[in-house]
Amino acid sequence: MGAGYEGEPAPDPSLRRDLARRAAAARADPTRVLLEGVHALKHALRFGADIELVLTPDLTRLTELLAQLAPDVVVPAGTQELERQEWRDLVPRELPSPALAVARRPTGSAAEVLATAGLVVVLDRPRHLGNLGAVVRVAAAAGATGVLTVGDADPWHPTAVRAAAGLQFAVSVAATDRLPADTGTRTIVALDPNGTDLLGALPSDGLLLVGTERGGLTPDLLDRADQRVRLPMRPGVSSLNLATAVAAALYGAAANGDGRR
Known part of the structure; x- marks a missing residue:
């Protein structure tokens, strides 16, 4: 995903559901990393992680938090805003900040x-x-x-x-x-x-x-x-x-x- 945010959140519910399924599957995928919250996302972005998707229930708040906490990084292009119920279904235990992302896991030995x-x-x-x-x-x-x-x-x-x-x-x-x-x-x-x-x-x-x-x-x-x-x-x-x-x-x-x- 490149720097900057482009366009509005996906209007297609099926696309949002697909993205949510991908995020949920990342928890058990040994080739992916689940990033929960703005701090994890900002560090991943800052240190060069390959981010595949970012989801949030509040794009405006996420943008404000990143601007406040990490002005050197920006909301990735393609970040998608979920409906509140979609977010609650994906994140049963509320996160301290409105961000859930998936990155490729580095292959390290x-x-x-x-x-x-x-x-x-x-x-x-x-x-x-x-x-x-x-x-x-x-x-x-x-x-x-x-x-x-x-x-x-x-x-x-x-x-x-x-x-x-x-x-x-x-x-x-x-x-x-x-x-x-x-x-x-x-x-x-x-x-x-x-x-x-x-x-x-x-x-x-x-x-x-x-x-x-x-x-x-x-x-x-x-x-x-x-x-x-x-x-x-x-x-x-x-x-x-x-x-x-x-x-x-x-x-x-x-x-x-x-x-x-």
Whole structure:
């Protein structure tokens, strides 16, 4: 879809129904990404996503929101306004802002993420898609260049995309069954409660391994670490959730001079 908005919403109800069916089907389509809300849409547009369709119950409001929140992007050509009942049928749980879009899912692999220059966050068996998405969001904000998930969790799941506000398009992301044996010359740093306090910079080309709040890293990943570090915490505080731990590590390292700030 090109920049700008052309023409009026589709007057043909059958066309609107077809577009709504395509949007609903995208939720379960591994080749598509469902973008829910203006923030996800603006980031997808800003970082070069291939947007296939955009639906809204209020084109005027969508245009105003994008102008206010992201003046560098515009409503894509061909955006279609649905009738209120059509929108309610498509979006049973009201979104915080009037936008639902479908984009092509980038074809990414673990090897491609690891080939990206810069710091990459590796999540070991993340359990909560909302937390996974929050990690993608903070990684993009803090200047990491990739997020790789080990295990079954899909970083492109609609829940993760919603939590990341669509910032999967700003960093290289992929899922893999296991961390590849060949990680090149990258320094592997593990967040480990038994490690030394993280008081200095993270390697600019490092892999930051982060496990679950309850179980931590699996032994096989922990054994691959060149360094094991922990986040200094007040006595009596035992852990941080996944996204908070990643944020503390990335911004703490930035504050200690690794150049991403």
